[in-house]
Amino acid sequence: MREFAKNLKRVVIKVGSSSITHENGDINLRKIFDLCWQLSDAKNHGYEVVLVSSGAIAAGSKRLNLKDRPNTTALKQAASAVGQVALMNTYNRILGEFSYHGAQILLTKHIETDELMLTNAKNAFKELFNLNVIPIINENDTISTFEIKFGDNDTLSAIVSRIIDADLLVLLSDIDGLYTCDPRENSDAELIKNVDTITEEIKSCAQGTNSKVGTGGMVTKISAANLCMEKGIDVVLANGKDMKIIKDILEGKEIGTYFRSKKND
Ligand SMILES: Nc1ncnc2c1ncn2[C@@H]1O[C@H](COP(=O)(O)OP(=O)(O)O)[C@@H](O)[C@H]1O
Numbered sequence: 001m002r003e004f005a006k007n008l009k010r011v012v013i014k015v016g017s018s019s020i021t022h023e024n025g026d027i028n029l030r031k032i033f034d035l036c037w038q039l040s041d042a043k044n045h046g047y048e049v050v051l052v053s054s055g056a057i058a059a060g061s062k063r064l065n066l067k068d069r070p071n072t073t074a075l076k077q078a079a080s081a082v083g084q085v086a087l088m089n090t091y092n093r094i095l096g097e098f099s100y101h102g103a104q105i106l107l108t109k110h111i112e113t114d115e116l117m118l119t120n121a122k123n124a125f126k127e128l129f130n131l132n133v134i135p136i137i138n139e140n141d142t143i144s145t146f147e148i149k150f151g152d153n154d155t156l157s158a159i160v161s162r163i164i165d166a167d168l169l170v171l172l173s174d175i176d177g178l179y180t181c182d183p184r185e186n187s188d189a190e191l192i193k194n195v196d197t198i199t200e201e202i203k204s205c206a207q208g209t210n211s212k213v214g215t216g217g218m219v220t221k222i223s224a225a226n227l228c229m230e231k232g233i234d235v236v237l238a239n240g241k242d243m244k245i246i247k248d249i250l251e252g253k254e255i256g257t258y259f260r261s262k263k264n265d
């Protein structure tokens with residue numbers, strides 16, 4: 001069993017576009033149902049959960065019948081604005097089945113460097129926890145430019161973990177964890193089960209993505225893990241193809257790649 005499981009309370013779960021949408025970008029209802037079920041189950045077991053969900057650009061592109069993923073920033077922003085509504089409606093309808101409310105929070109990663117905005121965000125999160133609501137976060141794509149080019153919800157999820165003092169960040173992707181190199185390109189790639197320090201060697205494992213809907217690949221996941229570990233927050237990177245994995249991860253089962261922060265020493 002992993003160390004964090006003994007005293008785990010506040011958890012941030014990040015799902016990539018590839019984990020909650022179909023190949024064509026449409027919202028995958030079955031996956032969102034399973035995800036909401038797991039989040040609600042975790043709440044019922046006393047965890048405080050926050051979801052960081054990508055998928056707005058993919059869902060919006062499908063709804064607008066765009067042939068390909070948009071390639072200009074403005075079109076991505078427009079698609080995101082459409083898709084975000086669809087995504088939140090779906091989350092809230094399904095969470096309602098389990099008697100929970102979702103709350104939409106749109107942030108940018110600059111939140112950490114603006115003292116007033118940071119205080120406001122912390123206060124809002126605190127009240128949402130008191131009210132037993134499940135905060136659902138996405139990048140505020142309309143006002144983001146750098147982020148929308150690189151699609152960096154991995155980093156955003158690390159920043160959210162830092163500002164709410166989370167115990168654990170769970171990054172769910174379309175792959176079982178961090179490998180020695182991209183297993184889609186190299187059949188000799190091996191799963192790395194534990195990372196204690198983000199060394200140059202670990203960084204060199206990370207490549208980008210060829211996914212139609214995903215964006216950052218492993219580069220942004222490793223940088224997210226680094227941001228968490230330096231604040232004593234553990235990170236697990238695992239495959240979101242079956243959302244039941246969330247329960248197993250929270251229970252400390254040895255799944256995926258565990259980025260173990262120094263607080264465990
Ligand atoms: N060292 C590596 N280990 C695992 N996956 C890697 C690695 N380097 C690159 N990748 C790629 O990163 C992809 C996951 O990133 P991404 O498509 O951005 O997913 P998400 O939508 O979940 O954020 C994998 O499908 C894989 O092809």
Ligand SMILES: N[C@@H](CCC(=O)OP(=O)(O)O)C(=O)O
Nearest residue numbers: 017054055056057151153215
């Ligand atoms: N804000 C964007 C996030 C893009 C992003 O980070 O995507 P992913 O690499 O799938 O986590 C969206 O909702 O589409």
